[in-house]
Amino acid sequence: MKPAIREELFRRFQEKSPNPQTELEYSSTYTLLVAVVLSAQATDIGVNKATGPLFAVADTPEKIVALGEAKVRDYIKTIGLYRNKAKNVIALSQQLISQHGGEVPRDREALEALPGVGRKTANVVLNVAFGEDTMAVDTHIFRLSNRLGLAPGKTPLEVELKLLKRIPKPYMQHAHHWLILHGRYICKARKPDCPSCYVADLCSFKGKTTAETAPKPKAKTKTKTKMKTGAKAKSKAGS
Numbered sequence: 001m002k003p004a005i006r007e008e009l010f011r012r013f014q015e016k017s018p019n020p021q022t023e024l025e026y027s028s029t030y031t032l033l034v035a036v037v038l039s040a041q042a043t044d045i046g047v048n049k050a051t052g053p054l055f056a057v058a059d060t061p062e063k064i065v066a067l068g069e070a071k072v073r074d075y076i077k078t079i080g081l082y083r084n085k086a087k088n089v090i091a092l093s094q095q096l097i098s099q100h101g102g103e104v105p106r107d108r109e110a111l112e113a114l115p116g117v118g119r120k121t122a123n124v125v126l127n128v129a130f131g132e133d134t135m136a137v138d139t140h141i142f143r144l145s146n147r148l149g150l151a152p153g154k155t156p157l158e159v160e161l162k163l164l165k166r167i168p169k170p171y172m173q174h175a176h177h178w179l180i181l182h183g184r185y186i187c188k189a190r191k192p193d194c195p196s197c198y199v200a201d202l203c204s205f206k207g208k209t210t211a212e213t214a215p216k217p218k219a220k221t222k223t224k225t226k227m228k229t230g231a232k233a234k235s236k237a238g239s
């Protein structure tokens, strides 16, 4: 993809969504870190359902450790791999207390040394909480980067390194969320919705769908809706 096309691609993402946000709910850098650890192989919606009640009773490393592994497991049992994740959440909280004064470090090496934290999680925390120009390549970004021709690669790391070089600097801060959200809602894994895609003319994917082959919008069903009260505030980390 030529530089001028890359520039136009991100100009459109920005025009469409000037301030994209993570869909994970959190109230501090620590709760963001825990939410991202829990989100491996799980949906953000599923994670939010579990972390809402969990963070209401324990939203610091000290409180999570005091709560204990069995209770943490109970709060997150609707999330895949919950046994292992509960162990990691306790262990990483203990490590934050013993090595970092209970704070989440702004340092890749220290983050990746925490139990359950890999390169992708460290990239999300560095980008979302600390505003660093990192690129966490998840399944959506990996797929979209290849389809668009923006950063083709065989591994997440190869795609990540290409994206870091190719995304124009002024767009780096939000690029992660633009790509994730576009992959999640438009350039879907099984069938991309190309007729609804506002960057289709910039995309080099050979298997684009047409009005006939694109996924059909789901029919609306009448369901009783419950009034939600006390919705959790989603705020920037570090507050």
Ligand code: SF4
Binding pocket: 147, 148, 186, 187, 188, 192, 193, 194, 197, 198, 199, 200, 201, 203, 204, 205, 208, 209
């Ligand atoms: S045109 Fe289709 S394949 Fe290309 S980015 Fe858009 S949805 Fe994805």
